[in-house]
Amino acid sequence: MKASNFGLLIDQAVRLHPDKAALISGEQTWTYAELNDRMNKAGNLFKSFGVKRGDRVAVFFGNDLRFIEIIFGIMRIGAIPVPVNVKLGDDHLAYIIRDCGADAIVFHASFEEKISRLYEAGLLKHYIGAGSTSLFPAHSYDELLADQPAGLAVAEVRAEDVCYLPYTSGSTGKPKGCMLTHGGQYWISEALRTVRKVSHEDRALIAVPLYHANAMVNIQMSLRAGASIVLLPGVDPKNILESVQTQGCTFMTGVPAMYQMILSYYKENPHYDLSSLRFILCGSSEVPLELVQELERNLRVDILESYGLTEGGPVVFSSSRGAHNRQGSPGHPLPGCRVRVVGEDGEDLPPGQVGELWVKSPGVAKGYWNLPEVNASRFTPDGWLKTGDLVRLDEEGYAYIAGRKDDMINIGGEKAYPKEIQNLLLKHPNIANVCVIAKAHPVKGQVPVAFVVPTEDSELSAKDVQDYFFQHGAAYAYPREVYFLDELPLTGTGKVDRTKLTSLLNENDANAN
Incomplete structure:
Protein backbone atom coordinates (compact mmCIF):
# COMPACT_ATOMS: atom_id res chain seq x y z
CA MET A 1 0.00 0.00 0.00
CA LYS A 2 1.37 3.41 -0.98
CA ALA A 3 1.60 6.17 1.58
CA SER A 4 2.88 9.69 1.68
CA ASN A 5 6.55 9.90 2.60
CA PHE A 6 6.74 10.99 6.25
CA GLY A 7 9.53 13.38 5.28
CA LEU A 8 6.72 15.51 3.80
CA LEU A 9 5.09 16.01 7.18
CA ILE A 10 5.19 19.82 6.85
CA ASP A 11 3.63 19.95 3.36
CA GLN A 12 0.27 21.30 4.56
CA ALA A 13 1.89 23.96 6.75
CA VAL A 14 4.13 25.01 3.83
CA ARG A 15 1.06 25.50 1.63
CA LEU A 16 -1.07 27.29 4.23
CA HIS A 17 1.52 29.21 6.29
CA PRO A 18 4.79 29.42 4.31
CA ASP A 19 5.99 32.57 6.10
CA LYS A 20 5.07 31.41 9.61
CA ALA A 21 7.92 30.61 12.03
CA ALA A 22 8.46 26.86 12.11
CA LEU A 23 11.61 26.65 14.24
CA ILE A 24 13.07 29.18 16.66
CA SER A 25 16.39 28.77 18.46
CA GLY A 26 18.13 31.76 20.00
CA GLU A 27 18.49 34.36 17.25
CA GLN A 28 17.65 31.87 14.50
CA THR A 29 14.16 31.59 13.04
CA TRP A 30 13.25 29.43 10.06
CA THR A 31 9.88 29.78 8.36
CA TYR A 32 8.04 26.76 7.05
CA ALA A 33 9.10 27.67 3.51
CA GLU A 34 12.76 27.92 4.59
CA LEU A 35 12.58 24.68 6.55
CA ASN A 36 11.08 22.90 3.53
CA ASP A 37 13.94 24.08 1.31
CA ARG A 38 16.52 23.04 3.87
CA MET A 39 14.97 19.56 4.17
CA ASN A 40 15.17 19.21 0.37
CA LYS A 41 18.77 20.39 0.36
CA ALA A 42 19.64 17.94 3.11
CA GLY A 43 18.10 15.13 1.04
CA ASN A 44 20.16 16.15 -1.99
CA LEU A 45 23.30 16.33 0.14
CA PHE A 46 22.96 12.74 1.28
CA LYS A 47 22.10 11.60 -2.26
CA SER A 48 25.42 13.12 -3.36
CA PHE A 49 27.17 10.64 -1.05
CA GLY A 50 25.33 7.74 -2.68
CA VAL A 51 22.75 7.32 0.08
CA LYS A 52 19.70 5.64 -1.39
CA ARG A 53 16.35 4.12 -0.42
CA GLY A 54 16.63 1.89 2.64
CA ASP A 55 20.16 3.00 3.59
CA ARG A 56 20.74 4.02 7.19
CA VAL A 57 22.38 7.31 8.17
CA ALA A 58 23.50 7.87 11.78
CA VAL A 59 22.67 11.30 13.23
CA PHE A 60 24.71 12.48 16.24
CA PHE A 61 23.49 15.87 17.43
CA GLY A 62 22.43 17.69 20.54
CA ASN A 63 19.53 20.16 20.39
CA ASP A 64 20.26 21.91 17.12
CA LEU A 65 17.84 23.07 14.41
CA ARG A 66 19.84 21.17 11.81
CA PHE A 67 18.92 17.88 13.48
CA ILE A 68 15.32 18.34 12.29
CA GLU A 69 16.13 19.21 8.67
CA ILE A 70 18.55 16.29 8.52
CA ILE A 71 16.09 13.73 9.89
CA PHE A 72 13.32 14.66 7.46
CA GLY A 73 15.71 15.23 4.55
CA ILE A 74 16.98 11.66 4.93
CA MET A 75 13.40 10.37 5.01
CA ARG A 76 12.54 12.29 1.83
CA ILE A 77 15.01 10.27 -0.23
CA GLY A 78 13.63 7.01 1.20
CA ALA A 79 16.62 6.43 3.50
CA ILE A 80 16.39 5.80 7.24
CA PRO A 81 17.78 8.19 9.86
CA VAL A 82 19.24 6.61 13.00
CA PRO A 83 19.25 9.18 15.84
CA VAL A 84 21.90 8.34 18.42
CA ASN A 85 21.93 9.27 22.10
CA VAL A 86 24.96 11.57 22.39
CA LYS A 87 25.54 10.45 26.00
CA LEU A 88 26.21 6.84 25.07
CA GLY A 89 29.61 5.37 25.81
CA ASP A 90 31.94 4.30 23.01
CA ASP A 91 30.96 0.63 23.18
CA HIS A 92 27.23 1.25 22.79
CA LEU A 93 27.84 3.84 20.07
CA ALA A 94 30.04 1.46 18.08
CA TYR A 95 27.50 -1.33 18.57
CA ILE A 96 24.68 0.80 17.10
CA ILE A 97 26.80 1.81 14.08
CA ARG A 98 27.68 -1.82 13.37
CA ASP A 99 24.17 -3.10 14.05
CA CYS A 100 22.30 -0.63 11.83
CA GLY A 101 24.89 -0.95 9.05
CA ALA A 102 25.20 2.78 8.41
CA ASP A 103 27.84 3.93 5.92
CA ALA A 104 27.46 7.62 6.80
CA ILE A 105 27.24 9.67 9.97
CA VAL A 106 26.35 13.35 10.27
CA PHE A 107 27.39 14.90 13.55
CA HIS A 108 27.83 18.17 15.41
CA ALA A 109 31.48 19.24 15.63
CA SER A 110 31.24 19.50 19.43
CA PHE A 111 31.23 15.68 19.48
CA GLU A 112 34.25 15.39 17.20
CA GLU A 113 36.44 13.61 19.75
CA LYS A 114 33.90 10.81 20.25
CA ILE A 115 33.29 10.48 16.48
CA SER A 116 37.05 10.45 15.82
CA ARG A 117 37.24 7.09 17.61
CA LEU A 118 34.70 5.68 15.14
CA TYR A 119 36.92 7.04 12.36
CA GLU A 120 40.01 5.41 13.83
CA ALA A 121 38.12 2.10 14.03
CA GLY A 122 37.11 2.43 10.36
CA LEU A 123 33.43 1.89 11.07
CA LEU A 124 31.94 4.25 8.45
CA LYS A 125 32.69 5.47 4.93
CA HIS A 126 31.40 9.06 5.20
CA TYR A 127 31.81 11.54 8.05
CA ILE A 128 29.89 14.79 7.71
CA GLY A 129 30.45 17.40 10.41
CA ALA A 130 28.33 20.46 11.20
CA GLY A 131 30.82 23.07 12.38
CA SER A 132 34.61 23.08 12.38
CA THR A 133 36.42 19.75 12.76
CA SER A 134 40.17 19.12 12.99
CA LEU A 135 40.85 15.71 14.54
CA PHE A 136 40.12 13.78 11.33
CA PRO A 137 39.01 14.58 7.77
CA ALA A 138 35.27 15.23 7.75
CA HIS A 139 33.10 16.81 5.07
CA SER A 140 31.54 20.16 6.00
CA TYR A 141 27.76 19.82 6.32
CA ASP A 142 27.12 23.57 6.18
CA GLU A 143 29.25 24.20 3.10
CA LEU A 144 27.81 21.24 1.25
CA LEU A 145 24.22 22.17 2.15
CA ALA A 146 24.64 25.69 0.75
CA ASP A 147 25.57 24.23 -2.66
CA GLN A 148 22.54 21.91 -2.92
CA PRO A 149 19.44 22.67 -5.03
CA ALA A 150 16.19 23.32 -3.15
CA GLY A 151 14.22 21.02 -5.43
CA LEU A 152 14.06 17.30 -4.63
CA ALA A 153 12.45 14.24 -6.19
CA VAL A 154 10.87 12.75 -3.06
CA ALA A 155 10.93 8.94 -2.89
CA GLU A 156 7.62 7.09 -3.07
CA VAL A 157 7.11 4.73 -0.15
CA ARG A 158 4.63 2.26 1.29
CA ALA A 159 2.91 2.74 4.63
CA GLU A 160 4.82 -0.23 6.07
CA ASP A 161 8.25 0.98 4.94
CA VAL A 162 10.67 1.92 7.74
CA CYS A 163 11.23 5.68 8.01
CA TYR A 164 12.99 6.00 11.36
CA LEU A 165 15.25 3.73 13.41
CA PRO A 166 15.69 5.00 16.98
CA TYR A 167 17.48 2.70 19.40
CA THR A 168 16.30 1.91 22.90
CA SER A 169 18.52 3.10 25.73
CA GLY A 170 20.25 -0.22 26.34
CA SER A 171 20.37 0.33 30.11
CA THR A 172 19.71 -3.39 30.69
CA GLY A 173 21.54 -4.85 27.70
CA LYS A 174 22.41 -3.94 24.14
CA PRO A 175 20.32 -1.20 22.49
CA LYS A 176 17.58 -2.40 20.13
CA GLY A 177 16.67 -0.58 16.91
CA CYS A 178 12.91 0.07 16.67
CA MET A 179 11.62 -0.01 13.08
CA LEU A 180 9.04 2.78 12.90
CA THR A 181 7.11 3.22 9.65
CA HIS A 182 5.98 6.07 7.42
CA GLY A 183 2.30 5.22 7.89
CA GLY A 184 2.69 4.70 11.63
CA GLN A 185 4.40 8.04 12.23
CA TYR A 186 1.75 9.90 10.25
CA TRP A 187 -0.89 8.20 12.38
CA ILE A 188 0.74 9.06 15.72
CA SER A 189 1.30 12.69 14.71
CA GLU A 190 -2.32 13.17 13.72
CA ALA A 191 -3.70 11.25 16.72
CA LEU A 192 -1.72 13.37 19.18
CA ARG A 193 -2.59 16.61 17.39
CA THR A 194 -6.25 15.67 17.68
CA VAL A 195 -6.44 14.64 21.35
CA ARG A 196 -4.27 17.56 22.47
CA LYS A 197 -6.03 20.07 20.22
CA VAL A 198 -2.79 21.54 18.87
CA SER A 199 -3.15 24.04 16.02
CA HIS A 200 -1.09 26.48 13.94
CA GLU A 201 -1.70 29.08 16.66
CA ASP A 202 0.34 27.11 19.21
CA ARG A 203 3.98 27.61 20.12
CA ALA A 204 5.74 24.58 21.62
CA LEU A 205 8.82 24.66 23.84
CA ILE A 206 11.24 21.74 23.50
CA ALA A 207 14.18 21.45 25.91
CA VAL A 208 14.48 17.66 26.24
CA PRO A 209 17.01 15.86 23.97
CA LEU A 210 15.96 15.69 20.32
CA TYR A 211 17.30 12.15 19.95
CA HIS A 212 14.71 10.98 22.49
CA ALA A 213 11.17 9.93 21.55
CA ASN A 214 9.58 12.46 23.94
CA ALA A 215 10.99 15.36 21.93
CA MET A 216 10.59 13.94 18.44
CA VAL A 217 7.00 12.78 18.74
CA ASN A 218 5.97 16.24 19.98
CA ILE A 219 7.98 17.97 17.28
CA GLN A 220 6.21 15.79 14.72
CA MET A 221 2.82 16.62 16.25
CA SER A 222 3.64 20.34 16.21
CA LEU A 223 4.91 20.38 12.62
CA ARG A 224 1.84 18.43 11.53
CA ALA A 225 -0.33 21.15 13.08
CA GLY A 226 1.71 24.02 11.60
CA ALA A 227 2.67 25.26 15.06
CA SER A 228 5.91 27.06 15.93
CA ILE A 229 8.63 25.28 17.92
CA VAL A 230 11.00 27.03 20.32
CA LEU A 231 14.05 24.80 20.68
CA LEU A 232 16.35 25.18 23.68
CA PRO A 233 19.85 23.67 23.95
CA GLY A 234 19.01 21.74 27.10
CA VAL A 235 17.09 21.61 30.35
CA ASP A 236 17.82 24.82 32.27
CA PRO A 237 14.93 26.04 34.47
CA LYS A 238 15.82 29.73 34.13
CA ASN A 239 16.09 29.54 30.34
CA ILE A 240 12.85 27.55 30.10
CA LEU A 241 10.82 30.03 32.17
CA GLU A 242 12.34 33.03 30.36
CA SER A 243 11.52 31.45 27.00
CA VAL A 244 7.91 30.79 27.97
CA GLN A 245 7.60 34.45 28.96
CA THR A 246 9.42 36.06 26.02
CA GLN A 247 8.33 33.67 23.26
CA GLY A 248 4.72 33.24 24.41
CA CYS A 249 4.94 29.45 24.44
CA THR A 250 1.54 27.78 24.78
CA PHE A 251 2.78 24.34 25.85
CA MET A 252 5.93 22.40 26.59
CA THR A 253 6.91 18.80 26.94
CA GLY A 254 9.22 17.19 29.45
CA VAL A 255 9.96 14.44 31.91
CA PRO A 256 9.28 14.42 35.66
CA ALA A 257 12.89 15.22 36.59
CA MET A 258 12.78 18.33 34.40
CA TYR A 259 9.55 19.58 35.96
CA GLN A 260 10.89 19.00 39.46
CA MET A 261 13.83 21.28 38.62
CA ILE A 262 11.50 23.90 37.14
CA LEU A 263 9.26 23.83 40.21
CA SER A 264 12.18 24.23 42.58
CA TYR A 265 13.50 27.22 40.63
CA TYR A 266 10.08 28.82 40.12
CA LYS A 267 9.25 28.72 43.82
CA GLU A 268 12.32 30.85 44.48
CA ASN A 269 11.74 33.04 41.40
CA PRO A 270 7.95 33.40 41.01
CA HIS A 271 8.07 36.62 38.97
CA TYR A 272 7.85 34.98 35.53
CA ASP A 273 4.73 35.62 33.45
CA LEU A 274 3.58 32.16 32.37
CA SER A 275 0.09 33.23 31.30
CA SER A 276 0.64 32.08 27.70
CA LEU A 277 0.93 28.44 28.83
CA ARG A 278 -2.23 26.45 28.16
CA PHE A 279 -0.96 23.02 29.18
CA ILE A 280 2.19 21.01 29.76
CA LEU A 281 2.96 17.47 28.69
CA CYS A 282 4.61 15.06 31.10
CA GLY A 283 5.71 11.55 30.25
CA SER A 284 8.63 9.20 29.39
CA SER A 285 8.89 7.88 32.95
CA GLU A 286 6.78 7.37 36.05
CA VAL A 287 4.92 10.58 36.94
CA PRO A 288 4.41 10.91 40.72
CA LEU A 289 0.91 12.04 41.66
CA GLU A 290 2.34 14.60 44.08
CA LEU A 291 4.32 16.18 41.23
CA VAL A 292 1.21 16.53 39.07
CA GLN A 293 -0.68 18.22 41.90
CA GLU A 294 2.19 20.57 42.70
CA LEU A 295 2.60 21.56 39.04
CA GLU A 296 -1.08 22.42 38.77
CA ARG A 297 -0.98 24.46 41.98
CA ASN A 298 2.11 26.46 41.08
CA LEU A 299 1.97 26.84 37.30
CA ARG A 300 -1.86 27.00 37.10
CA VAL A 301 -2.05 24.96 33.90
CA ASP A 302 -3.50 21.61 32.89
CA ILE A 303 -1.09 18.69 33.11
CA LEU A 304 -1.53 16.16 30.31
CA GLU A 305 0.13 12.88 31.19
CA SER A 306 1.08 10.25 28.66
CA TYR A 307 2.62 6.81 28.49
CA GLY A 308 4.50 5.14 25.71
CA LEU A 309 7.58 3.25 24.61
CA THR A 310 9.64 3.70 21.48
CA GLU A 311 8.49 0.45 19.86
CA GLY A 312 4.88 1.22 20.84
CA GLY A 313 4.40 4.10 18.47
CA PRO A 314 5.79 5.68 20.70
CA VAL A 315 2.69 7.00 22.52
CA VAL A 316 -0.03 4.59 23.67
CA PHE A 317 -2.05 6.47 26.32
CA SER A 318 -2.53 10.22 26.48
CA SER A 319 -4.68 12.60 28.47
CA SER A 320 -6.97 14.70 26.28
CA ARG A 321 -7.42 18.44 26.40
CA GLY A 322 -10.92 19.46 27.40
CA ALA A 323 -11.68 16.03 28.86
CA HIS A 324 -12.14 14.94 32.45
CA ASN A 325 -8.61 13.64 33.05
CA ARG A 326 -7.63 11.82 36.20
CA GLN A 327 -4.51 12.73 38.12
CA GLY A 328 -2.02 9.89 38.17
CA SER A 329 -3.39 8.37 34.96
CA PRO A 330 -1.96 8.83 31.44
CA GLY A 331 -5.53 8.68 30.15
CA HIS A 332 -7.08 6.50 27.46
CA PRO A 333 -5.54 4.78 24.43
CA LEU A 334 -5.10 7.07 21.43
CA PRO A 335 -7.83 6.85 18.77
CA GLY A 336 -7.08 3.78 16.66
CA CYS A 337 -4.99 2.13 19.37
CA ARG A 338 -6.15 -1.12 21.01
CA VAL A 339 -4.85 -2.43 24.32
CA ARG A 340 -5.10 -5.61 26.36
CA VAL A 341 -4.22 -6.30 29.99
CA VAL A 342 -2.90 -9.85 30.04
CA GLY A 343 -2.37 -12.15 33.04
CA GLU A 344 0.42 -14.65 33.61
CA ASP A 345 -1.63 -17.43 31.98
CA GLY A 346 -2.30 -15.34 28.85
CA GLU A 347 -5.89 -14.47 29.81
CA ASP A 348 -7.37 -10.97 29.46
CA LEU A 349 -7.86 -9.47 32.91
CA PRO A 350 -10.91 -7.47 34.04
CA PRO A 351 -10.79 -3.79 35.13
CA GLY A 352 -8.91 -3.21 38.37
CA GLN A 353 -6.42 -6.06 37.97
CA VAL A 354 -2.74 -5.55 37.12
CA GLY A 355 -1.31 -7.36 34.12
CA GLU A 356 1.06 -6.95 31.21
CA LEU A 357 0.07 -4.32 28.65
CA TRP A 358 -0.27 -5.49 25.07
CA VAL A 359 -0.67 -2.86 22.34
CA LYS A 360 -1.85 -2.89 18.74
CA SER A 361 -1.90 0.27 16.61
CA PRO A 362 -0.65 1.63 13.26
CA GLY A 363 2.27 3.17 15.16
CA VAL A 364 3.65 -0.05 16.65
CA ALA A 365 7.10 -0.83 15.27
CA LYS A 366 7.52 -3.50 12.59
CA GLY A 367 9.93 -5.11 15.02
CA TYR A 368 13.50 -4.75 16.21
CA TRP A 369 16.31 -4.42 13.70
CA ASN A 370 18.27 -7.67 13.23
CA LEU A 371 16.60 -9.42 16.18
CA PRO A 372 14.26 -12.11 14.79
CA GLU A 373 14.23 -14.18 18.00
CA VAL A 374 13.35 -11.15 20.15
CA ASN A 375 10.68 -10.18 17.62
CA ALA A 376 9.12 -13.63 17.90
CA SER A 377 8.86 -13.26 21.68
CA ARG A 378 7.65 -9.64 21.79
CA PHE A 379 5.43 -9.31 18.68
CA THR A 380 2.54 -11.70 18.03
CA PRO A 381 1.74 -12.89 14.48
CA ASP A 382 -1.48 -10.81 14.51
CA GLY A 383 0.30 -7.56 15.38
CA TRP A 384 0.24 -7.21 19.19
CA LEU A 385 3.29 -5.84 21.00
CA LYS A 386 3.95 -7.30 24.44
CA THR A 387 5.28 -4.21 26.18
CA GLY A 388 6.67 -5.77 29.36
CA ASP A 389 4.97 -2.97 31.31
CA LEU A 390 2.38 -3.58 34.01
CA VAL A 391 -0.90 -1.69 33.90
CA ARG A 392 -4.43 -1.73 35.23
CA LEU A 393 -7.51 -0.14 33.69
CA ASP A 394 -10.39 1.18 35.75
CA GLU A 395 -14.07 0.71 34.85
CA GLU A 396 -13.98 3.78 32.58
CA GLY A 397 -10.86 2.71 30.73
CA TYR A 398 -8.36 5.06 32.40
CA ALA A 399 -4.91 3.50 32.60
CA TYR A 400 -2.65 3.33 35.64
CA ILE A 401 0.94 2.21 35.10
CA ALA A 402 2.30 -0.09 37.82
CA GLY A 403 5.86 -0.38 36.48
CA ARG A 404 7.89 -2.90 34.51
CA LYS A 405 6.99 -6.57 34.55
CA ASP A 406 10.63 -7.27 35.41
CA ASP A 407 10.40 -4.80 38.34
Missing part, protein backbone atom coordinates in the same frame (compact mmCIF):
# COMPACT_ATOMS: atom_id res chain seq x y z
CA MET A 408 7.51 -6.53 40.08
CA ILE A 409 8.61 -7.62 43.55
CA ASN A 410 7.48 -11.08 44.67
CA ILE A 411 7.58 -10.95 48.48
CA GLY A 412 7.02 -14.51 49.61
CA GLY A 413 4.17 -14.91 47.13
CA GLU A 414 2.72 -11.41 47.65
CA LYS A 415 3.10 -9.11 44.64
CA ALA A 416 4.20 -5.51 45.13
CA TYR A 417 4.79 -2.86 42.50
CA PRO A 418 7.54 -0.25 42.96
CA LYS A 419 5.46 2.59 41.53
CA GLU A 420 2.63 2.04 44.02
CA ILE A 421 5.09 1.97 46.94
CA GLN A 422 6.69 5.15 45.60
CA ASN A 423 3.36 6.94 45.20
CA LEU A 424 2.47 6.17 48.81
CA LEU A 425 5.83 7.38 50.17
CA LEU A 426 5.67 10.58 48.12
CA LYS A 427 2.68 11.64 50.19
CA HIS A 428 5.03 12.03 53.16
CA PRO A 429 5.58 15.79 53.60
CA ASN A 430 9.36 15.38 54.03
CA ILE A 431 9.99 13.17 50.97
CA ALA A 432 10.80 15.05 47.76
CA ASN A 433 11.53 12.02 45.59
CA VAL A 434 11.88 8.27 45.93
CA CYS A 435 12.71 5.17 43.93
CA VAL A 436 12.01 1.60 45.03
CA ILE A 437 13.89 -1.45 43.74
CA ALA A 438 13.98 -5.13 44.68
CA LYS A 439 16.62 -6.87 46.75
CA ALA A 440 17.14 -10.62 47.14
CA HIS A 441 16.04 -12.00 50.52
CA PRO A 442 16.89 -15.47 51.94
CA VAL A 443 13.34 -16.09 53.23
CA LYS A 444 10.97 -13.89 51.22
CA GLY A 445 12.77 -14.23 47.91
CA GLN A 446 12.60 -10.47 47.27
CA VAL A 447 11.93 -7.38 49.38
CA PRO A 448 11.56 -3.66 48.55
CA VAL A 449 14.37 -1.18 49.20
CA ALA A 450 13.77 2.58 49.04
CA PHE A 451 16.15 5.34 47.92
CA VAL A 452 14.76 8.58 49.33
CA VAL A 453 15.50 12.23 48.57
CA PRO A 454 14.31 14.25 51.60
CA THR A 455 12.90 17.75 51.28
CA GLU A 456 15.33 20.55 52.01
CA ASP A 457 16.25 21.05 55.68
CA SER A 458 14.06 18.15 56.81
CA GLU A 459 15.16 15.56 59.34
CA LEU A 460 14.11 12.12 58.28
CA SER A 461 15.23 8.69 59.46
CA ALA A 462 14.78 5.25 57.93
CA LYS A 463 12.41 4.40 60.77
CA ASP A 464 10.30 7.49 59.98
CA VAL A 465 9.90 6.28 56.41
CA GLN A 466 9.06 2.73 57.42
CA ASP A 467 6.60 3.82 60.14
CA TYR A 468 4.81 6.04 57.64
CA PHE A 469 4.47 3.13 55.23
CA PHE A 470 3.14 0.84 57.97
CA GLN A 471 0.45 3.44 58.75
CA HIS A 472 -0.72 3.79 55.15
CA GLY A 473 0.28 0.69 53.17
CA ALA A 474 0.26 -3.09 53.18
CA ALA A 475 2.68 -4.36 55.82
CA TYR A 476 4.26 -7.00 53.55
CA ALA A 477 5.34 -4.28 51.07
CA TYR A 478 7.21 -1.97 53.46
CA PRO A 479 10.79 -1.06 52.41
CA ARG A 480 13.15 -3.25 54.42
CA GLU A 481 16.02 -0.81 53.88
CA VAL A 482 16.00 2.95 53.32
CA TYR A 483 18.89 4.93 51.86
CA PHE A 484 19.06 8.71 51.60
CA LEU A 485 20.42 10.57 48.55
CA ASP A 486 20.73 14.24 47.63
CA GLU A 487 19.19 13.36 44.26
CA LEU A 488 18.26 10.29 42.27
CA PRO A 489 20.67 9.35 39.45
CA LEU A 490 19.22 9.84 35.97
CA THR A 491 19.87 8.30 32.58
CA GLY A 492 20.56 10.47 29.54
CA THR A 493 16.84 10.55 28.77
CA GLY A 494 15.82 11.80 32.21
CA LYS A 495 14.62 8.51 33.68
CA VAL A 496 15.70 7.27 37.09
CA ASP A 497 18.77 5.09 36.60
CA ARG A 498 17.72 1.90 38.40
CA THR A 499 20.87 0.14 37.26
CA LYS A 500 22.94 2.73 39.10
CA LEU A 501 20.81 2.33 42.23
CA THR A 502 21.28 -1.45 42.11
CA SER A 503 25.04 -0.88 41.91
CA LEU A 504 24.88 1.43 44.93
CA LEU A 505 22.92 -1.21 46.83
CA ASN A 506 25.45 -3.92 45.93
CA GLU A 507 28.34 -1.65 46.95
CA ASN A 508 26.69 -0.99 50.30
CA ASP A 509 26.17 -4.73 50.90
CA ALA A 510 29.79 -5.44 49.98
CA ASN A 511 31.04 -2.77 52.39
CA ALA A 512 28.79 -4.09 55.15
CA ASN A 513 30.33 -7.53 54.76
